[in-house]
Amino acid sequence: DAKTTQPNSMESNEEEPVHLPCNHSTISGTDYIHWYRQLPSQGPEYVIHGLTSNVNNRMASLAIAEDRKSSTLILHRATLRDAAVYYCILYSSASKIIFGSGTRLSIRP
Amino acid sequence: DTGVSQNPRHKITKRGQNVTFRCDPISEHNRLYWYRQTLGQGPEFLTYFQNEAQLEKSRLLSDRFSAERPKGSFSTLEIQRTEQGDSAMYLCASSPLSVYGYTFGSGTRLTVV
Numbered sequence: 708d709a710k711t712t713q714p715n716s717m718e719s720n721e722e723e724p725v726h727l728p729c730n731h732s733t734i735s736g737t738d739y740i741h742w743y744r745q746l747p748s749q750g751p752e753y754v755i756h757g758l759t760s761n762v763n764n765r766m767a768s769l770a771i772a773e774d775r776k777s778s779t780l781i782l783h784r785a786t787l788r789d790a791a792v793y794y795c796i797l798y799s800s801a802s803k804i805i806f807g808s809g810t811r812l813s814i815r816p
Numbered sequence: 817d818t819g820v821s822q823n824p825r826h827k828i829t830k831r832g833q834n835v836t837f838r839c840d841p842i843s844e845h846n847r848l849y850w851y852r853q854t855l856g857q858g859p860e861f862l863t864y865f866q867n868e869a870q871l872e873k874s875r876l877l878s879d880r881f882s883a884e885r886p887k888g889s890f891s892t893l894e895i896q897r898t899e900q901g902d903s904a905m906y907l908c909a910s911s912p913l914s915v916y917g918y919t920f921g922s923g924t925r926l927t928v929v
Contacts, residue, residue: 803861
């Protein structure tokens, strides 16, 4: 399974944008980039996914590098409820999701 | 549809007892997955089903663990002769046959005493 590399932790201020980086240098052509987040005492929650083009939804934006070897999850205006562990995952429909250790995001009021 | 439902939410059992967890996926989702998560770690894959067929099992799934998905609907995960090391959150997820995301349940927290 292709691996991703994320910082262990990040901090940001409330109401400011947050950029969560992910490196995936061994990505294959069929791998989609998925992001999930897990709030305390809850199951993971799907955030966004993309293949080559940048993607936006109501939760976040996903910026994918042209060579697809890295991506960035962007939370446009962080709130305290965004404090969670964020997982960057490579996924193709023929496989299953394998979680790494993710990035623990803390939000300062 | 209210999402993926898992029961019970919490289970405390004595070492050596058998336990069974249930997962009700989103009805139109063909795939169903089981994961285990211990404190401070990401979820670990255990097994998954496509409809009623169990397509993959992790090496983490010892012979004390068995999962079923009769008729391709709900699924059960049974742990026989529980050990303290089985204490964890057991998560179920479902997905359609595509690259769209998984929907996870809230999990069943197992404590073996």
